Amino acid sequence: MDQHVNRFDTLSRPEVEALPGSLIRAVANAGIGLDGVIPLWFGEPDAVTPSFIRDAAKRALDAGETFYTSNYGLPALRETIARYQTGLGRATDSERVIVTSSGVNAILLACQTLLSPGDRVVLTTPHWPNLSGIPTVCGAAVETVPLHIQDGRWRIDLDRLLAALTPGTRMAILNAPANPTGWMLGADEQAVLLRHCRRHGIWILADDVYERVVFDRRAAPVFLEQASPDDRLVTVNSFSKSWSMTGWRLGWITAPLSLMPALGKVCEFNTSCAPGFVQRAGIVAIEQGEDFIAATMRALRERRDLMVRLLGDIPGVSVPVPDGAMYGFLAVAGCEDSVALATDLLRRAKVGLAPGRAFGPDGEGCLRVCFAVEEERLRTACGRIAGYFASAAGR
Ligand SMILES: Cc1ncc(COP(=O)(O)O)c(C=O)c1O
Numbered sequence: 001m002d003q004h005v006n007r008f009d010t011l012s013r014p015e016v017e018a019l020p021g022s023l024i025r026a027v028a029n030a031g032i033g034l035d036g037v038i039p040l041w042f043g044e045p046d047a048v049t050p051s052f053i054r055d056a057a058k059r060a061l062d063a064g065e066t067f068y069t070s071n072y073g074l075p076a077l078r079e080t081i082a083r084y085q086t087g088l089g090r091a092t093d094s095e096r097v098i099v100t101s102s103g104v105n106a107i108l109l110a111c112q113t114l115l116s117p118g119d120r121v122v123l124t125t126p127h128w129p130n131l132s133g134i135p136t137v138c139g140a141a142v143e144t145v146p147l148h149i150q151d152g153r154w155r156i157d158l159d160r161l162l163a164a165l166t167p168g169t170r171m172a173i174l175n176a177p178a179n180p181t182g183w184m185l186g187a188d189e190q191a192v193l194l195r196h197c198r199r200h201g202i203w204i205l206a207d208d209v210y211e212r213v214v215f216d217r218r219a220a221p222v223f224l225e226q227a228s229p230d231d232r233l234v235t236v237n238s239f240s241k242s243w244s245m246t247g248w249r250l251g252w253i254t255a256p257l258s259l260m261p262a263l264g265k266v267c268e269f270n271t272s273c274a275p276g277f278v279q280r281a282g283i284v285a286i287e288q289g290e291d292f293i294a295a296t297m298r299a300l301r302e303r304r305d306l307m308v309r310l311l312g313d314i315p316g317v318s319v320p321v322p323d324g325a326m327y328g329f330l331a332v333a334g335c336e337d338s339v340a341l342a343t344d345l346l347r348r349a350k351v352g353l354a355p356g357r358a359f360g361p362d363g364e365g366c367l368r369v370c371f372a373v374e375e376e377r378l379r380t381a382c383g384r385i386a387g388y389f390a391s392a393a394g395r
Pocket residue numbers: 043102103104105128175178179207209237238239240246249250251
C-alpha cells in the first residue's frame with residue numbers, strides 16, 4: 001500500500017469540525033419510538049400550508065414551470081415582494097430583492113457574500129443556533145451579548161450591545177422577534193443601533209422571519225423601515241413562518257443595490273435559484289395570504305396566552321411573555337443541565353421540549369416550548385409539564 005495514503009487526515013475544516021451537533025435533535029432522537037409523546041421541540045406550525053397556496057404550485061407544475069429561473073428569482077415574485085414590503089411601510093425597489101431557497105439559505109448567502117475568515121460578528125443570545133453556526137462555517141469569529149429577563153419579558157441591555165459593536169466589527173446579526181425568546185426590538189432601539197452601525201461601517205444582518213408573527217400589531221418594527229437604501233443593511237425573510245410553508249424552502253433578501261451582483265454570483269454557486277413553481281406559490285401566498293396570517297395570529301395569540309396561563313404558576317419556573325415568534329423560553333430555577341431535564345421530561349411526562357443549551361451557553365437552565373400547535377394538544381402538553389414539576393418537587 002502507498003505509504004503516503006494516510007499522510008492527511010480525513011476530517012473536515014476545523015471550523016466545521018468544531019461545530020456542535022443539534023441538541024434539539026439529541027433530545028428528539030431520544031423520543032423516537034416512545035408512544036404518546038407530544039412534540040413541541042421544533043420550530044414549525046403543525047398546520048399544513050393552506051390550499052390556495054398548494055393549488056398555485058400545482059397549477060405552475062401543470063403549466064410546465066420546471067425550469068431554472070434567474071439567480072435573483074422570477075421578476076413577478078421580486079415585484080410582489082417589493083409591493084408587499086412597501087405596503088407594510090418599508091419602501092422597497094424590486095431590484096433590491098433576491099429570492100432565496102429559504103431563510104437559512106438567505107442567511108448563508110448574506111454571510112458568504114460579506115464575511116471573510118476572522119471577521120468579528122456580534123449576535124444576541126440565547127439565539128437560534130444557525131445564526132452562530134453559519135458565520136462560523138464562513139470562518140468568522142462570533143461574539144454574543146446576552147439577553148436577560150426583566151419585568152416578565154426578555155430584554156437587551158442596549159448599552160452592552162452597543163459596547164460590543166466596536167469599530168472594526170464586521171456584522172451585527174439581529175433577530176427580532178427572536179427565536180427562542182420571543183424578544184422584540186423597539187423602533188427606537190433600532191434607530192440607535194442603526195446610527196451606531198452606520199457610524200462604524202458595521203453591516204446589520206436583520207433576520208426578520210418572524211416580523212409578521214407578532215401579537216399586538218400587524219408587523220414588528222424592522223430596520224428596513226428606518227434605513228436608507230444604501231445603508232449597510234441586509235434583511236432576511238422567509239415564507240416558512242407567516243404562510244406555514246416550512247417545507248417549501250422559500251425566502252428572500254433585501255439588500256443595497258450595490259450588493260446585488262455579489263449576491264447573485266453567490267446564489268449561482270449555492271442553489272442557482274429557487275424552484276420556479278415554488279416561487280409561483282410564493283406570489284399567491286403574498287397576494288392572497290393576509291386573511292390567513294390574521295387568522296393564524298389570532299389563534300397563536302390565544303395559544304401563547306394559554307401557555308403563559310398554564311405554565312405561569314409552576315413554582316421555580318419563570319415564563320417570560322413572548323412579544324413575537326411562536327415560542328415560550330422558560331427559565332427553570334436550579335437547572336444546570338437542560339438536556340438532561342428535557343430528556344427526563346420526555347421520558348416521564350411524554351412532552352418533547354427543546355433544551356435551552358441548544359441556543360447557546362446562555363440558554364442553559366431554560367426550556368423552549370413551541371406553542372404553534374392545536375389547542376387541545378397544547379393544553380394537554382402544558383398539563384403534563386405542570387404535573388412533571390409538581391411531582392419533581394415531591395421526589
Ligand atoms: C430566527 C430564524 N431565522 C430563520 C429561520 C429560517 O427559516 P427557513 O429556513 O425555514 O426559511 C428560522 C427557522 O426556524 C428561525 O427561527
